[in-house]
Amino acid sequence: MIKIIKKYINYIYLILFAGLIVISYLSSKRKPDSVTELFTDFGWLNNFPKWLDAPFMVWINDWWRAFSAKYGLIFDAIGYVLLRAYSITKNFLIDVPWPIVVLGVVLLTFYASGKKIGTTIFVGFCTFSIGFLNPRFWDKAIETTTIVFIGILLCLIVGLPVGIAMARNPRVRNAILPVLDLMQVIPSFCYLIPGIILFGLGAIPAIIGIFIYACPPLIRLTDLGIRLVDKEVIEAAESFGANKKQKLWGVQLPLALPNIMQGINQCTMMALAMVVIASMIGTRGLGDEVLLGLQQLNVGSSLEAGLAIVLLAIVFDRITQAYGEKIQERTQPAKKKKAI
Amino acid sequence: MAKIEVKNVYKIFGTDPIDVLPQVKEGATKEKVLEDTGHTVGLDNVSISVEEGETFVCMGLSGSGKSTLIRHLNRLIDPTAGEVIVNGTNVMQLKEKELIEFRKHEMSMVFQRFGLFPHKTVIQNVAYGLEIQGKEIEERNKIAMSQIEAVGLQGFEYQYPSQLSGGMQQRVGLARALATNPGILLMDEAFSALDPLIRSDMQKQLLELQSELKKTIFFITHDLDESLKLGDHIGILNHGRLVQVGTPEDIIMKPADDYVEAFVKDVNRAKVLRARTVMVKPDKFNGKDVKLSESYKVDGDAFIEEFLPKVLQDRSTIVVVDNKGDTMGYITEKELAISLTKTSHNESAKTF
Incomplete structure (x- = not known):
């Protein structure tokens, strides 16, 4: 049965396509009075004819209306959970005195980088400079950080299992890859605007936007990392009778970890980029300041805010990179230097 | 009953191996199958049996299917057709959980790039x-x-x-x-990635370990010297077909075809052949020009290289004895000359 379908799959596609053209023609309002006109007057060959219009817009709008009416509650629930997580984290970080926050970042860097003094001092300095640029930026940076943080958490929760599933099953990979392409290529406003309809203005559509925009690289690198693990090492594990779970947790994930860390790093950077774009749909944070500066033609103010975003990006990047390097050293220790 | 038995195993790589199988069974060559169907024949009707405690060496050039064969024994690769029986269990019929238990206890594997x-x-x-x-x-x-x-x-x-x-x-x-x-050790080109000195060191270590442990070893190599050194039996694979199975001496003295002959051409025979193989029986021995007083006794299992200098130096005759000290046969320069001359598979009948 499957073989027969495989053999004729191209014909099936052709029939579906022809059907789509017929439906488009029939549903079009600008079609000629009768079909025979098409064969007597060939004017439609010059310009793309108005009646050759797939009615996707109508379909999507109908579907969207039904969808948001039927499942609106679910999205309200998701939005509520995300909002609570956002406001609790944000309020906590804003209530804590700023020197303690800086100290926290420094300590985090120190341990994440495997006690590298240089990186630690640099990151601490960058963190301090965000507030130093303009004291107003401190709270805004914390808002931005919280959104990015929750967005990344969402990416991890969804992205890692999906990446693992893709690495293990080529069929899943073939199904997911086009979705990832779509997520990366589609202009961000196309999902930020429906996001507003589902979740309202503010931080939540930004988090959803981060998820759509920043999750694909994490999924791709997780998948790639697991598939790049040396085949002989996998065979070795199998030959000793490791089951799928033991293989995944004991061998594949530890060896893919440097790649996965790279994915998390990319995810972080893209999340930060998205949170700036999201300021245009009313998300508060550093992007908000850039937008304000632009609207007032205040070059200094918007440049200052831009610089603060760069500093924030550096802090995120250094911490995740340093942690990735530390893991890499642990899983693939450098060759012992030979005594001469 | 043999410890490992491989029965008529076929392995075809490609999208529809089952459809191609009849063509391969009819005896189409690897090249023809690849040209006609785009499928690669990995193994073509391979049957092997390995006794408990012996070292079986499977030899062939790269692409001959030896690594594919060894992965059938613990079912890292499933065959297209055929049976693999290890210790009386049909490996092909094991369910996933049983297979995992089987791999845990029955055999373990050593890899070319160590794994x-x-x-x-x-x-x-x-x-x-x-x-x-x-x-x-x-x-x-x-x-x-x-x-x-x-x-x-x-x-x-x-x-x-x-x-x-x-x-x-x-x-x-x-x-x-x-x-x-485990009872069985699978070694997939285990020493091929090592440099020659370390390789021979490892071979020695394996032989020492084996003399104590008496495991059943299935060893893969592309190096004939290695296979002659380690193997109790040697199987030679060419394009997925098993062309010859035999003891090291069989392979050297009676190569089955040109492929095997090309392999054994450059072998140092003195290192491989034993006195027992090259001697002449006492009844066929023309003893009149032999001065038995100058003879020299060697064990039947001794390699030629152990007594070769002796023969060349004092032109003495070698008396081959068994472990009780009874005479089994004799070796003179003539026998040595014959056995050390490179034989072709079509004239080997004459000299042997």
């Missing part, structure tokens, strides 16, 4: 099989330590594999395979 876990220390690597079996950490570390000592790596147990040299890494691989104490 060590780079994120685990030497002792964790060696203990891996035991960890999978669910043994407690104290017990598995104890067994792992004794195996590390057996391969002479004590002092390195907390190093990572990348900190060791190639030879040391392969010893870790060997220790890891031995730690679970």
Whole structure:
């Protein structure tokens, strides 16, 4: 049965396509009075004819209306959970005195980088400079950080299992890859605007936007990392009778970890980029300041805010990179230097 | 009953191997199958039986299907057709859980590029099989330590594999395979990635270990010297077909076809042939020009190279004796000359 379908799959596609053209023609309002006109007057060959219009817009709008009416509650629930997580984290970080926050970042860097003094001092300095640029930026940076943080958490929760599933099953990979392409290529406003309809203005559509925009690289690198693990090492594990779970947790994930860390790093950077774009749909944070500066033609103010975003990006990047390097050293220790 | 039995195994790589199988069974060559159907024939009607406690060496050039064959024994690869029977169990009929149990206890494998876990220390690597079996950490570390000592790596147990040299890494691989104490050891070109001195060192170590442990070893190599040194029986694969199976002496003295002959052409025969093989029986021996007073006794299992200098130096006749000291036959310069001359498979009947 499957073989027969495989053999004729191209014909099936052709029939579906022809059907789509017929439906488009029939549903079009600008079609000629009768079909025979098409064969007597060939004017439609010059310009793309108005009646050759797939009615996707109508379909999507109908579907969207039904969808948001039927499942609106679910999205309200998701939005509520995300909002609570956002406001609790944000309020906590804003209530804590700023020197303690800086100290926290420094300590985090120190341990994440495997006690590298240089990186630690640099990151601490960058963190301090965000507030130093303009004291107003401190709270805004914390808002931005919280959104990015929750967005990344969402990416991890969804992205890692999906990446693992893709690495293990080529069929899943073939199904997911086009979705990832779509997520990366589609202009961000196309999902930020429906996001507003589902979740309202503010931080939540930004988090959803981060998820759509920043999750694909994490999924791709997780998948790639697991598939790049040396085949002989996998065979070795199998030959000793490791089951799928033991293989995944004991061998594949530890060896893919440097790649996965790279994915998390990319995810972080893209999340930060998205949170700036999201300021245009009313998300508060550093992007908000850039937008304000632009609207007032205040070059200094918007440049200052831009610089603060760069500093924030550096802090995120250094911490995740340093942690990735530390893991890499642990899983693939450098060759012992030979005594001469 | 043989420990490992491979019965009429076919392996075809491609999208629809089952459809191509009849063509291969009818005897189409590998090239023709590839041209007609785009499928690659990995193994073509291979049957092997390996007795308990022996070392079976499977030899062939790269692409001859030897690595594919060894992966059928623990079913890392499923055959297109045929049976693999290990210890009386039909490996093909095992369900996934049974297969995992089978791999845990029956056999373990040593890999060409070592297949060590780079994120685990030497002792964790060696203990891996035991960890999978669910043994407690104290017990598995104890067994792992004794195996590390057996391969002479004590002092390195907390190093990572990348900190060791190639030879040391392969010893870790060997220790890891031995730690679970399996009856069967699969070695996939285990020493091929090592440089010649370390390789012969490892071969010696394997022979020493084998003389104590008496495992059933299935060894893959592309090196004829290695296979002659290690193998009790040798199987030669060419394009997925098994062209000859026999003892090292059979392979040297009676190569089955041009392919095998090309292989054995450059072998140092004196290192491989034993006195027992080249001697003439006493009844066929023309004893009148032999001065038995100048003779020299050797054991039937001695290699030619052990007594060759003696013959050349004082032109003496060798008396071949069995372990009780009774005469089994004689060797003179004439026999040596014949046995050391390169024989072609179509004239071997004449000289032998």
